[in-house]
Amino acid sequence: MRQFTAVVNPTAGAATAAAALLALARHLRQEGADLRTEYSRSLAHARELAREAGRRGRVVLAVGGDGITGAVGGALSGTGATLGLVPAGRGNDFARALGLPEDPAALARVLLHGEPRPVDTIEVRSAVHDRTAVLGSVYAGVDALANRHANRSRLLKGSAAYYAGGLRAVTTWRPARYRVTVDGEEHPHTGYTVVVANSGHYGSGRVIAPDARVDDGLLDVVLIRAAPRRLFFTLMNELRTGAHVHRPQVRILRGREVCVSADRDVPYGADGEVEAALPLTARVLPGALTVLH
Incomplete structure (x- = not known):
């Protein structure tokens, strides 16, 4: 037993x-x-x-x-x-x-x-984290700011806290210029966020990366480009089902190692906690964790 x-x-x-x-x-x-x-x-x-x-x-x-x-x-x-x-x-x-x-x-x-089964984890390295292991995703941008607001909320819980935090973050956010490198190939990006996903879900059930799998040895990289705020609110609603991936403002890449930096201080979070600021490097660790599920 x-x-x-x-x-x-x-x-x-x-x-x-x-x-x-x-x-x-x-x-x-x-x-x-x-x-x-x-x-x-x-x-x-x-x-x-x-x-x-x-x-x-x-x-x-x-x-x-x-x-x-x-x-x-x-x-x-x-x-x-x-x-x-x-x-x-x-x-x-x-x-x-x-x-x-x-x-x-x-x-x-x-x-x-x-039966215990192996799943992937993400090794994250940054100025303040030396090889920290993350399970779900790393997100850098307006969602990290929204997560910070949600974590500090005392009146709202669950999805309501995340949604209110998102509204507050979007009203003050200005698009950042990112430098995203996936397996050595650079992808300039200007917008709201970069999400490096091992799991498809974040932000209390939102389906940020519908095709992400925790055991495929790959990371899904979701880029949400600059858009009018009204459209961004629509995108937030579409995160409930993953329909946002069909928007032209959303781009998804896949790879094993991702480097992310920006032209200003941009916060990043991981597994529901806001950790630090860019730059960071994320690398998949295939089958590194054994889980009962």
């Missing part, structure tokens, strides 16, 4: 995470599984807890949203340890990409009896 260590960040969505873990724990323990819970003080501490549990051969459960999922999964990337997800955040985009069920009993069956 599998042994689990759940890593929970009590400062981010504590009540929701605790409720999700409590509902799941009953099903795991009924089957005789060993479950221990570790409460992290920060995402950095969550990474430490995850590595230690992984070294002991335990399945590490990331309990919460994409922030802690990215931190725990990134810490386990390349270690051979197994990750399990307990989605309990505002976005849950990586769990959505894996097709994980929301029902606690169904999720318990996946965690208890599912």
